[in-house]
Amino acid sequence: MKPVLLLHIFLLYAVTWSFATIIKVHPAVNSIHHAANIAHSGDTLLLQKGIYKEHDIVISKKLTITGEGFPIIDGENKYQVFIIASDSVIIQGLQIQHIGKGSITDMAGIKIVNAKCVTIRNNRLINNTFGIYLQNTTRCNIVNNMIHSDAKDEINGGNGIHAWKCTHLSITGNSISGHRDGIYFEFVTDSYIAANTSFDNARYGLHFMFSHNDTYTQNTFKSNGAGVAVMYSKGVIMCDNEFVHNWGDASYGLLLKEITDSKIEHNRFTKNTVGIHMEGTTRVDVRRNIFQDNGWGVRVQASCSGSSFVENNFIGNSFDVTTNGTMMLNTFNNNYWDKYDGYDLDKNSIGDVSYYPVSVYAVITEKIPPAMILYRSFLSDIMDQVEKVMPTIIPDMLKDDHPLMKKLKL
Amino acid sequence: MKTIIKYVLLDLLKNKTILVYTFILAAITISVSGIGDNASKGLLSLLNITLLFVPIISILFSTIYFFNSVEFTELLLAQPIRRKTMLLAEYAGIAIALTIAYLVGVGVPICIFFYNLAAVILIISGLFLTLIFSALALLIFVLFKDKTKGIGAAIIIALFFILLFDGLLLSFIYSFSDYPIEKPLLGLISLNPVDLARILVLLQLDAAVMMGYSGALFKKFMGSATGSIYTVICMLCWTIIPLITAAGIFKKKDI
Numbered sequence: 001m002k003p004v005l006l007l008h009i010f011l012l013y014a015v016t017w018s019f020a021t022i023i024k025v026h027p028a029v030n031s032i033h034h035a036a037n038i039a040h041s042g043d044t045l046l047l048q049k050g051i052y053k054e055h056d057i058v059i060s061k062k063l064t065i066t067g068e069g070f071p072i073i074d075g076e077n078k079y080q081v082f083i084i085a086s087d088s089v090i091i092q093g094l095q096i097q098h099i100g101k102g103s104i105t106d107m108a109g110i111k112i113v114n115a116k117c118v119t120i121r122n123n124r125l126i127n128n129t130f131g132i133y134l135q136n137t138t139r140c141n142i143v144n145n146m147i148h149s150d151a152k153d154e155i156n157g158g159n160g161i162h163a164w165k166c167t168h169l170s171i172t173g174n175s176i177s178g179h180r181d182g183i184y185f186e187f188v189t190d191s192y193i194a195a196n197t198s199f200d201n202a203r204y205g206l207h208f209m210f211s212h213n214d215t216y217t218q219n220t221f222k223s224n225g226a227g228v229a230v231m232y233s234k235g236v237i238m239c240d241n242e243f244v245h246n247w248g249d250a251s252y253g254l255l256l257k258e259i260t261d262s263k264i265e266h267n268r269f270t271k272n273t274v275g276i277h278m279e280g281t282t283r284v285d286v287r288r289n290i291f292q293d294n295g296w297g298v299r300v301q302a303s304c305s306g307s308s309f310v311e312n313n314f315i316g317n318s319f320d321v322t323t324n325g326t327m328m329l330n331t332f333n334n335n336y337w338d339k340y341d342g343y344d345l346d347k348n349s350i351g352d353v354s355y356y357p358v359s360v361y362a363v364i365t366e367k368i369p370p371a372m373i374l375y376r377s378f379l380s381d382i383m384d385q386v387e388k389v390m391p392t393i394i395p396d397m398l399k400d401d402h403p404l405m406k407k408l409k410l
Numbered sequence: 411m412k413t414i415i416k417y418v419l420l421d422l423l424k425n426k427t428i429l430v431y432t433f434i435l436a437a438i439t440i441s442v443s444g445i446g447d448n449a450s451k452g453l454l455s456l457l458n459i460t461l462l463f464v465p466i467i468s469i470l471f472s473t474i475y476f477f478n479s480v481e482f483t484e485l486l487l488a489q490p491i492r493r494k495t496m497l498l499a500e501y502a503g504i505a506i507a508l509t510i511a512y513l514v515g516v517g518v519p520i521c522i523f524f525y526n527l528a529a530v531i532l533i534i535s536g537l538f539l540t541l542i543f544s545a546l547a548l549l550i551f552v553l554f555k556d557k558t559k560g561i562g563a564a565i566i567i568a569l570f571f572i573l574l575f576d577g578l579l580l581s582f583i584y585s586f587s588d589y590p591i592e593k594p595l596l597g598l599i600s601l602n603p604v605d606l607a608r609i610l611v612l613l614q615l616d617a618a619v620m621m622g623y624s625g626a627l628f629k630k631f632m633g634s635a636t637g638s639i640y641t642v643i644c645m646l647c648w649t650i651i652p653l654i655t656a657a658g659i660f661k662k663k664d665i
Contacts, residue, residue: 249626293450295625316450368587371580372625373595376454377608378462379576 047071055079067093075099080107087116099128108133130158144173159184181207227252234260252277305329321357328397336404355403360387418503435515443523472547473564477557528614535607538645545652552656600644
């Protein structure tokens with residue numbers, strides 16, 4: 001009985017010791033600074049509605065900063081606002097706007113430096129250079145923020161969510177638009193990016209460099225300058241995402257460069273100039289995706305190897321697959337191609353003749369892009385037909401031996 | 411002039427070839443539109459049909475008709491009528507007949523099945539092709555005295571624009587692929603009305619592919635308002651220049 005009683009007493013004290021006070025903050029000169037100074041670890045700062053013109057607020061204690069009715073913290077286009085240098089800080093319900101541009105420091109609405117378990121949720125970050133900036137952090141949660149800016153070009157803009165050298169991040173439910181890159185990852189491992197919407201960004205919706213073992217799922221990337229780029233990483237899992245309408249002469253739905261042992265499943269690529277562009281990838285599993293109404297469904301460079309394309313739907317793309325050489329070390333199997341015109345005599349719903357997804361005109365325009373001006377002319381149709389009878393130009397190693405007769409239900 | 415157009419039209423309707431042409435176009439359009447599960451695929455097939463059939467039929471039929479009605483022409487020329495008026499009236503008659511055939515055969519079904527900008531542009535380019543190739547037929551009629559030679563020339567001209575020109579253009583692209591040839595290409599393409607029509611429609615349909623490297627340049631120009639106006643002016647030139655030339659030659663021609 002005694003140890004239990006002791007435990008009870010201990011717990012009771014523990015509660016009283018950490019009994020957090022709530023400090024109400026009203027708009028005044030340096031009121032947040034002041035509140036952050038007098039607060040003890042574990043306290044809550046309750047920011048009342050209004051406009052606060054404060055900057056470089058360093059949070060070095062475990063505080064919860066909550067806004068009531070979205071109080072506005074304005075950087076006056078000159079400064080940065082929050083710098084979090086303590087573990088377990090929570091920031092919620094604030095509107096942070098007009099962060100300045102710096103050539104020495106990357107100015108951000110909320111900057112998290114060398115901290116763990118920080119939570120940023122339900123904030124609005126408007127017209128900032130960088131929205132949320134994570135630097136050497138672990139186990140941070142970035143949830144349901146609205147991050148919007150109006151970066152005109154790649155040089156002057158910053159990134160919506162910028163993470164450098166972090167692990168175990170969770171970035172969910174954010175809406176990011178008008179930045180340089182929507183979400184930028186460099187040396188970020190074991191992280192989870194889900195249900196975000198990234199659109200109208202000047203460069204990439206999501207930009208991934210040297211970030212291993214990350215998962216991104218159920219995100220929507222729409223109308224970004226160059227789509228999504230995933231580079232120099234291994235063990236990346238991309239599933240249930242939507243890549244829509246990334247149009248332009250150097251625009252891709254998804255750009256993969258030097259990616260190893262990754263999975264791309266259940267995604268939907270619609271109306272992109274190029275659905276997936278693969279360069280130097282190894283063992284990437286592309287399964288059960290929908291490629292619809294793209295200029296090029298998949299562009300697989302000859303430098304890719306060991307990848308497999310299984311059970312995808314290719315519908316209404318101008319060119320389904322294109323490549324830049326004759327060598328093909330990747331496999332295509334059991335896909336549905338709407339351009340397939342073979343037959344199925346044994347009624348097993350798998351076509352009896354192989355399908356060559358690279359059309360002769362795709363090869364020609366890959367070599368000489370201006371030849372696009374003759375696309376779909378009577379001449380190019382004849383060339384396609386001749387090539388079907390006697391393949392000489394198209395890479396004959398790139399074929400689907402088991403093309404499906406019916407569209408997969410995905 | 412109006413009387414001549416009226417008689418030419420009446421004669422063409424009696425001829426029934428126009429009716430058959432209309433019927434075939436309508437049958438193809440309806441069957442193609444019914445098959446495809448997506449609209450752009452159906453429109454693409456229709457584009458191919460328009461680019462292939464309209465030039466050949468227009469030029470062949472007009473040439474044959476002009477040569478067959480030589481006696482009617484001679485009879486008319488005995489009347490106090492200007493040669494130019496007479497010739498243009500005959501052209502107008504046959505162009506109107508073919509235009510109506512195209513509108514009924516392709517235009518109406520297209521508007522019923524897929525009513526969008528691409529469809530409208532397809533109809534407009536088809537109409538231009540009809541006008542252009544019947545004007546070329548008039549030029550052939552004026553240039554050649556012999557019917558057989560005339561028909562031969564018509565076939566060659568149609569094949570040239572449909573197939574041969576593109577072949578030459580492709581070999582041009584191949585041999586000069588190391589140079590920035592996008593802009594010269596845009597100029598060269600205006601020399602072929604069939605290509606102009608194709609690109610106008612493709613810009614509406616295959617927009618994503620046209621956004622690729624050099625496609626973007628074509629789209630930037632041809633897809634803009636200036637580009638569209640330029641294309642329409644090119645097509646108009648392709649109609650008017652053969653007509654003026656034909657009228658000029660016919661004026662001095664010894665019949």
